[in-house]
Amino acid sequence: MNTYDVVVIGAGVIGSSVAFHLAKFGAKRVLVLDRGTIGAGTTSQSSGILRTHYSVKENVELARQSWSVFNNFAQYLEDDEASCGLVKCGYMIVAPEGDKLEPLRASLQQQQEQGIPLELLNQAQAKELLPIAQFEDAALIGYEPEAGFADAYLVATGFARAARRGGVTIRENVEVQKLQIENGKVVGVSTSIGDIKTSMVISTQNIWTPELAGWTGRSLPVVPERHAVLALECEAAKYTFSMPVFKDLASPGMLYCRSYGGSQMLVSEGVVGEKLKAAEVEQGDIPMDYVVEVGAQVAERFPDYETAGIASSWTGVYDVTPDWNPVLGKLPGIEGLVVGYGFSGHGFKLSPTVGRIIAQEALGLPTDVSLKPYSIERFTTGELLTGKYGLGAVS
Ligand SMILES: Cc1cc2nc3c(=O)[nH]c(=O)nc-3n(C[C@H](O)[C@H](O)[C@H](O)COP(=O)(O)OP(=O)(O)OC[C@H]3O[C@@H](n4cnc5c(N)ncnc54)[C@H](O)[C@@H]3O)c2cc1C
Incomplete structure (x- = not known):
């Protein structure tokens, strides 16, 4: 046929x-x-990473409806054996004083208006949820309990x-x-x-x-754009599955982090990456200078990670529109x-x-x-x- x-x-x-x-x-x-x-x-x-945090309200709605599928994956697929590997650890986003503060405030407010469960945390509450991080510079902290990551x-x-x-x-x-x-x-x-x-x-x-x-x-x-992802391991600190995904608007690379395997930290930048001339998914180089730069940003927020090492790393390609x-x-x-x-x-x-x-x-x-x-x-x-x-x- x-x-x-x-x-x-x-x-x-x-x-x-x-x-x-x-x-x-x-x-x-x-x-x-x-x-x-x-x-x-x-x-x-x-x-x-699964979150409904977006500054574009149309995306919030797409993410909100999608979350309910991830949260009931087997039932939605009518397949008892189906799993999406969901770790429901929450999502925390932080901005310091400066140009990201008002966009974050406006986005959080918009999410609340769209009915997303959301909490505003003080520094002590944030530290309780994510004890391996420091929050001294945090002017605004949003926390979405119904979020996390999957496979x-x-x-x-x-x-x-x-x-x-x-x-x-x-x-x-x-x-x-x-x-x-x-x-x-x-x-x-x-x-x-x-x-x-x-x-x-x-x-x-x-x-x-x-x-x-x-x-x-x-x-x-x-445009195909390559991004690097690092998995860090640290003797003095474990990023456990109960700790939230973390978005750091204070860092130059707007880093995102999450637990990887229950003790390591998966980290990557949320800014423009390396533009490629053509589509390819082969692994690219991750220069040592880049690793040092990201490592320094991580250590600013997670002081114990000053001495962290790389457990693994990979690159991936985004399909970026204007x-x-x-x-x-x-x-x-x-x-x-x-x-x-x-x-x-x-x-x-x-x-x-x-x-x-x-x-x-x-x-x-x-x-x-x-x-x-x-x-x-x-x-x-x-x-x-x-x-x-x-x-x-x-x-
Ligand atoms: C490093 C990295 C980190 C990311 N992190 C997140 C995250 O935390 N949260 C999040 O929401 N998203 C994240 N994303 C984005 C998300 O993973 C992608 O948006 C999503 O997986 C894209 O799926 P897709 O089906 O569009 O693309 P793909 O998985 O690339 O599928 C496209 C398929 O089309 C096939 N194809 C293309 N042309 C042809 C052809 N001519 N004939 C036959 N087959 C063809 C290809 O072989 C390929 O399998 C990340 C992406 C990367 C790279």
């Missing part, structure tokens, strides 16, 4: 979520193609397994080489195993979206094409709802959250979704 109702390109956490939701909404002949394996693209490199690879494979159970066909090691368009309508895809007929294609190609731009002749702004927010929905002028790309380092926490609304859009159903703010047209109309903290993965 080489005719399908819907073809999804990419089996990362977004494509897998789309596939699961297509089946959930009753789509019958659905095919997912990935040139690699499920979740092995940028999803496998994710730090996995993006587990989530992608969980969605994929549930999608298969729902009748979806997922083919790994199959490359889509071209989109076939006739009279402005999608009619199929050319692949490494031959042509496949379909009138609906959903592209969740992440950093490989420029291929789609080439096939369609459309401008789809996205406003650090995703493009979701139809591409105007091409019937039968829906895209979901440009997650700019924060797509995992949005993946359940993004998959759901992309599936709804493709099937002609009303979407639970409006796709309009995320349309590709915003790059020409100027209605950008740039966050209050500037460019970087907080958004």
Whole structure:
């Protein structure tokens, strides 16, 4: 059979979520193609942090609805064995006096208005939750108890397994080489195993979206950007699973940290990274100067980490759009094409709802959250979704 109702390109956490939701909404002949394996693209490199803290209110809603899925993953997937590896440790965000203070205050207030459970902590309360950190410079501390982190690879494979159970066909090691368009309508895809007929294609190609731009002749702004993640171990301090994820707006790199394995600290910067010329997920160099620089920022906040060592490290690539927010929905002028790309380092926490609304859009159903703010047209109309903290993965 080489005719399908819907073809999804990419089996990362977004494509897998789309596939699961297509089946959930009753789509019958659905095919997912990935040139690699499920979740092995940028999803496998994710730090996995789940929060609803965003300065862009549309993102808060996507994250809020997604959180309830992570919190009831097996039930949502109707698969008793499914797990997303959730560690519900909370999320703490800190700003000192200065330019990040008012954006944080405004974002926290907005979250509260949107009904997110949220506490404002004093320094002593923060220290109680995260005793390995010092808070002397903290002018404002927000704490989201219903947050934490999970495992993006587990989530992608969980969605994929549930999608298969729902009748979806997922083919790994199959490359889509071209989109076939006739009279402005999608009619199929050319692949490494031959042509496949379909009138609906959903592209969740992440950093490989420029291929789609080439096939369609459309401008789809996205830049691959490499980021480094370090796991630190420290004799004098353990970052346990009960300690919250921590966002430090006081540090030059706007660091984020979390427990890694129950005692190590996973840390990375939340600012602009190394722009790459082309999409690739191979490991990049992490220069020693960079490690020293991040280490110094960590030690400012976590004094015991002055003597920490590196347990492991890796690099990962973000699909960055001009406003650090995703493009979701139809591409105007091409019937039968829906895209979901440009997650700019924060797509995992949005993946359940993004998959759901992309599936709804493709099937002609009303979407639970409006796709309009995320349309590709915003790059020409100027209605950008740039966050209050500037460019970087907080958004
Ligand atoms: C270092 C790092 C840390 C991160 N930390 C967080 C975090 O803490 N919290 C958070 O919410 N998000 C985080 N993210 C972001 C999040 O992980 C991503 O937004 C998300 O995983 C993207 O999923 P995806 O499905 O879009 O992409 P991918 O997983 O990259 O999937 C795209 C798939 O498309 C396939 N593909 C592309 N083109 C073709 C083709 N022509 N034919 C066939 N297959 C094709 C690829 O093989 C790939 O498998 C992080 C990302 C990185 C890199």
